[in-house]
Amino acid sequence: MTTVQPTSANFWNDTGKTGITSWIFSTDHKRIGLLYFYSTLGFFLVGVLLGLLLRIELMAPGRTIMGPETYNATFTVHGVVMIFLFIIPGMPGAFGNLVMPIQIGARDVAFPRLNLFSWWLYAIGAVIVLTSLFTGGGPPDTGWTFYVPFSARTGTNVSLAVLGVFTIGFSSILTGINFVTTIHRLRAEGMTWGRLPLFVWSIYATAWVQVLATPILGITLVLIMAERILGTGLFDPGRGGDPIMYQHLFWIYSHPAVYIMILPAMGVISDVVPVFARKPVFGYKMIAFSSLAIAAAGSLVWGHHMFTSGMSDTAILVFSFLTFVVAIPSAIKVFNWVSTLYKGSISLEAPMLFALSFILLFSIGGLTGLILGAAATDIHVHDTHFVVGHFHYVMFGGAGFAFFSAMHYWLPKFYGRRYAEKPAIVAWALMFTGFNILYFCMMVLGLKGMPRRYYDYLPEFAPLNLVSTIGSWILAAGLVIMLVNLFRGLFRGEPAGSNPWGGATLEWSIPSPPPTENFDREPVVTHGPYDFTKAGVQ
Amino acid sequence: MAHEKATHHIVSYKNLFMVWLVLLSLTGLTVWVAHHNLGIGHVWGSLAIACVKSGLVVAFFMHMKYEGRLLRLLLFLALATLAIYIGFTFFDVLYR
Amino acid sequence: MNHAVHKDYSGAKLGMWLFLFTEIILFGGLFLLYAAYLSRYPREFTAAGQDMHVGFGTLNTVILITSSLLAAMAVTAIQRNERRNVLFLLGGTILSAATFLFNKYLEWSAEIGNGIYPGSPRLGNGPPGESVFYSLYYLTVGLHGLHVLIGGTLLAVVAVRVKRGTVHAGDFVLLENGALYWHLVDLIWIFIFPLYYLIL
Numbered sequence: 001m002t003t004v005q006p007t008s009a010n011f012w013n014d015t016g017k018t019g020i021t022s023w024i025f026s027t028d029h030k031r032i033g034l035l036y037f038y039s040t041l042g043f044f045l046v047g048v049l050l051g052l053l054l055r056i057e058l059m060a061p062g063r064t065i066m067g068p069e070t071y072n073a074t075f076t077v078h079g080v081v082m083i084f085l086f087i088i089p090g091m092p093g094a095f096g097n098l099v100m101p102i103q104i105g106a107r108d109v110a111f112p113r114l115n116l117f118s119w120w121l122y123a124i125g126a127v128i129v130l131t132s133l134f135t136g137g138g139p140p141d142t143g144w145t146f147y148v149p150f151s152a153r154t155g156t157n158v159s160l161a162v163l164g165v166f167t168i169g170f171s172s173i174l175t176g177i178n179f180v181t182t183i184h185r186l187r188a189e190g191m192t193w194g195r196l197p198l199f200v201w202s203i204y205a206t207a208w209v210q211v212l213a214t215p216i217l218g219i220t221l222v223l224i225m226a227e228r229i230l231g232t233g234l235f236d237p238g239r240g241g242d243p244i245m246y247q248h249l250f251w252i253y254s255h256p257a258v259y260i261m262i263l264p265a266m267g268v269i270s271d272v273v274p275v276f277a278r279k280p281v282f283g284y285k286m287i288a289f290s291s292l293a294i295a296a297a298g299s300l301v302w303g304h305h306m307f308t309s310g311m312s313d314t315a316i317l318v319f320s321f322l323t324f325v326v327a328i329p330s331a332i333k334v335f336n337w338v339s340t341l342y343k344g345s346i347s348l349e350a351p352m353l354f355a356l357s358f359i360l361l362f363s364i365g366g367l368t369g370l371i372l373g374a375a376a377t378d379i380h381v382h383d384t385h386f387v388v389g390h391f392h393y394v395m396f397g398g399a400g401f402a403f404f405s406a407m408h409y410w411l412p413k414f415y416g417r418r419y420a421e422k423p424a425i426v427a428w429a430l431m432f433t434g435f436n437i438l439y440f441c442m443m444v445l446g447l448k449g450m451p452r453r454y455y456d457y458l459p460e461f462a463p464l465n466l467v468s469t470i471g472s473w474i475l476a477a478g479l480v481i482m483l484v485n486l487f488r489g490l491f492r493g494e495p496a497g498s499n500p501w502g503g504a505t506l507e508w509s510i511p512s513p514p515p516t517e518n519f520d521r522e523p524v525v526t527h528g529p530y531d532f533t534k535a536g537v538q
Numbered sequence: 539m540a541h542e543k544a545t546h547h548i549v550s551y552k553n554l555f556m557v558w559l560v561l562l563s564l565t566g567l568t569v570w571v572a573h574h575n576l577g578i579g580h581v582w583g584s585l586a587i588a589c590v591k592s593g594l595v596v597a598f599f600m601h602m603k604y605e606g607r608l609l610r611l612l613l614f615l616a617l618a619t620l621a622i623y624i625g626f627t628f629f630d631v632l633y634r
Numbered sequence: 635m636n637h638a639v640h641k642d643y644s645g646a647k648l649g650m651w652l653f654l655f656t657e658i659i660l661f662g663g664l665f666l667l668y669a670a671y672l673s674r675y676p677r678e679f680t681a682a683g684q685d686m687h688v689g690f691g692t693l694n695t696v697i698l699i700t701s702s703l704l705a706a707m708a709v710t711a712i713q714r715n716e717r718r719n720v721l722f723l724l725g726g727t728i729l730s731a732a733t734f735l736f737n738k739y740l741e742w743s744a745e746i747g748n749g750i751y752p753g754s755p756r757l758g759n760g761p762p763g764e765s766v767f768y769s770l771y772y773l774t775v776g777l778h779g780l781h782v783l784i785g786g787t788l789l790a791v792v793a794v795r796v797k798r799g800t801v802h803a804g805d806f807v808l809l810e811n812g813a814l815y816w817h818l819v820d821l822i823w824i825f826i827f828p829l830y831y832l833i834l
Contacts, residue, residue, distance in 0.1 A: 110642065110645050110649060111649060114649075173653075173656050176652075177649055177652040177653055177656070178649070180648075180652055181645050181648050181649045181652065184608075184645075184648060185642055185644065185645040185648065186642075186645075211652055211655060211656055212615075212616060212619045212655065212656075212659060213659075214656070215656045215657070215659040215660040215662070215663070216623065216659060216660075216662070216663050218660050218663075219660050219661075219662075219663035219664060220663065222773075222777070223663075223773070226752070226769075226773055230752045230753060230769075230772075231752055231753025232752045232753070232769035232772070232773060233752070233753065233765055233766070233769060234667065234766060234769050234770065234773075238762075239758070239762055239765050239766070240671075240675065240761075240762025240763050240764075240765055240766040241762075241766060242670070242671075242674075244630070245627075245667060245670055245671075248627050248630065248666075249663055249666070249667070252623050252627075252663075299619065299622065300622065300626065302626075303626070303629075303630065310634075311630045311634075312629065312630045312631075312632070312633035312634045313633070314629050314630075314632075314633035315626075315629040315630035315633065318626070318629050319626075319629075546713055548710055548713045548714065549706065549709075549710055550710065551707055551710060554703055554706050554707055554710065555703070557703075558699065558700065558702075558703040561699045562696065562699065565692065565695050565696065565699065565827075568827075568828055568832060569688070569692055569832065571832075572828070572832035572833075572834050573834065580832065580833065580834065581672070581829075581833065584828030584829070584832050584833075585825075585828065585829075587828070588824050588825050588827075588828055591824050592821050592824050592825070595702060595817055595820060595821055595824070596817075596821070598706070599702050599703070599705070599706040599813075599817050599820075600706075600813075600814055600817045601709075608648075609647075609648065609651055612651065612652075612655070613651070613655070616655035616658060616659065617658070619659065620658065620659055620662040623659075623662065623663075623666060624662070624665070624666045624669055627666060627669075627670060628669070628670070628673075631669075631670045631673055631674070632673065
């Protein structure tokens with residue numbers, strides 16, 4: 001790859017090694033970060049395609065382009081790809097790897113070879129998942145949640161798919177171990193906990209969730225395989241098992257998993273907003289603390305996915321109450337970001353546009369989460385399209401848009417070139433418009449009673465479904481423009497310089513692209529991450 | 539990078555041997571307790587003895603007694619997390 | 635841009651402990667199921683527990699505790715630069731691991747011979763709680779046995795490096811971490827033993 005700055009020695013060319021093996025066997029966190037970035041982005045596009053196909057099917061009542069079994073498989077694979085192959089590995093794996101070590105003043109992570117192994121596990125797991133789609137009984141049709149008893153009995157390729165997810169989960173665990181150790185042990189001199197960029201705080205909290213929650217996913221997936229292959233019957237009521245126990249185990253991981261998705265995203269926003277408002281972040285300590293609080297409280301609420309499952313009323317009460325508690329630290333972040341904007345000198349480049357829309361879209365998603373978290377109202381909207389609208393607002397409008405913000409904010413650092421701003425803004429506008437049309441309709445449909453994961457629906461739901469599908473096309477158009485513009489810029493755009501945005505965190509103090517060792521000399525940190533004056537960039 | 543003087547505390551063979559003897563005795567005790575009528579007390583009694591045994595293994599065989607506060611805190615965090623997973627599930631299991 | 639390869643002993647240990655936490659929680663999921671089903675089927679669990687081979691279980695407990703002692707002694711030995719002792723102690727640990735697995739093989743052969751295995755007709759015709767007990771037993775003990783195998787292999791790799799001299803008194807974190815993993819295997823069995831063999 002010689003399209004990048006040929007004149008400076010940087011991590012693209014200073015190791016003397018070339019070719020694909022210098023990438024897939026590299027232990028450089030920046031190369032590994034880009035490996036994660038491209039693989040997860042690739043799967044994101046696969047997931048988008050599946051989503052577009054789902055929307056075409058739902059455009060009109062009855063069969064449009066696929067039959068009911070295909071529909072079940074399509075939404076299952078859409079979910080599995082988006083959650084396990086894109087957003088969970090992508091946020092920590094891509095931007096955590098690329099940026100975090102530099103932000104703490106380190107040369108690399110604590111265990112660089114383990115880091116490479118993590119990516120290989122991800123790649124192997126992804127291949128296994130892909131294989132499951134085209135072999136045996138075909139792609140799984142259980143929904144990404146693999147609920148028993150159906151997942152224990154269906155003839156589709158559940159065991160192989162689940163083995164693939166297990167492998168990816170192991171990758172996630174190792175990344176978590178690596179990042180916790182890195183942040184504890186490799187901070188540069190003067191980089192106290194109180195001077196860490198908020199993105200690092202968010203990666204730290206995320207890493208803890210990866211370490212403590214993912215093993216439960218591991219054992220749950222093993223249990224599905226055991227049910228199918230060994231006939232253990234642990235969730236089979238006919239043999240003394242309890243299907244609700246599966247749901248407990250599944251959601252004990254999968255609820256904290258959504259915080260793996262959103263915490264790094266919030267960290268991106270916390271880094272971007274001060275830079276584009278030219279103002280230190282409001283309430284640094286509270287934002288840092290709230291990241292830990294979200295990780296902790298988010299581990300206590302999994303039962304809110306199970307209000308209609310047959311769980312005890314006591315459990316319903318406890319989990320509903322705690323769900324309201326976990327909303328508090330998220331709200332604190334929103335208040336602090338908005339307070340940072342107040343009297344700031346705001347410039348609306350692409351990273352900031354995506355960040356600002358994150359704040360709005362995440363808030364909508366979060367508030368609808370409260371409607372779902374209140375047990376009484378949940379009874380009405382559980383398993384309807386209201387849920388689908390809710391989680392797309394937080395996962396796509398939230399984590400997704402933050403991912404796009406991070407792409408525009410940080411990739412110029414690693415490629416040394418800039419994208420064109422105007423097409424990026426047009427792309428953002430199309431995406432923001434299309435997104436809201438696509439998903440707001442779903443929330444209305446859900447309240448009106450349209451179930452989720454149903455192949456067909458009542459004729460009265462047809463108009464909103466059509467509008468929603470049109471929204472998906474507008475969103476897709478924006479996505480295409482965004483990606484074409486971004487990559488054209490990264491490979492052929494104007495040189496970015498070391499600090500195109502005027503940031504005060506350590507990554508902006510080194511050349512773009514950075515050298516393999518990141519720093520000539522280990523930095524000595526003397527100011528906070530948003531102290532633009534002391535950093536000399538005000 | 540933190541350049542630390544590694545305080546490699548060495549646990550003597552004698553101390554390790556003593557811990558082993560205690561572990562064997564506790565094993566004998568737990569088998570003895572199981573064969574005497576205690577009803578459901580069996581489970582809690584066995585778990586209590588298991589906790590003591592594992593505490594000894596963690597403290598002396600795994601050197602936790604000689605490690606810093608951070609590692610002890612983190613172990614507590616992991617165990618507390620597991621306790622919550624099991625405990626909160628019982629809000630459901632016990633009250634159906 | 636030369637730099638000394640700096641090895642971070644405390645960092646390596648921290649990383650290992652974090653990995654052990656994940657193993658504790660992995661098995662924790664199975665213990666969660668055990669707890670839930672014990673509270674639902676106390677009598678069937680007790681009845682099934684009475685059919686378990688306490689002799690095998692106790693013997694294997696003693697074997698693992700002793701192997702843990704040997705592994706801990708190996709760490710002391712390497713700190714004292716007693717290389718030959720290290721190799722003997724590690725050898726003893728690995729031998730204990732093999733004996734444990736052999737005992738398991740004997741025990742399971744007997745049980746499977748008696749028609750006790752997941753999905754067996756005998757368990758299918760028995761009370762539901764009994765089938766649940768045995769399914770959990772096979773899964774938990776099986777997963778544990780896999781970890782015994784992994785731990786033994788890991789310690790064998792460490793022993794080779796001790797023999798070669800790449801693990802020594804000045805840099806033994808690999809041995810220490812290997813021993814930590816082995817102790818975890820012991821710890822899990824310390825809970826498996828009373829819950830499956832002494833529920834009487």
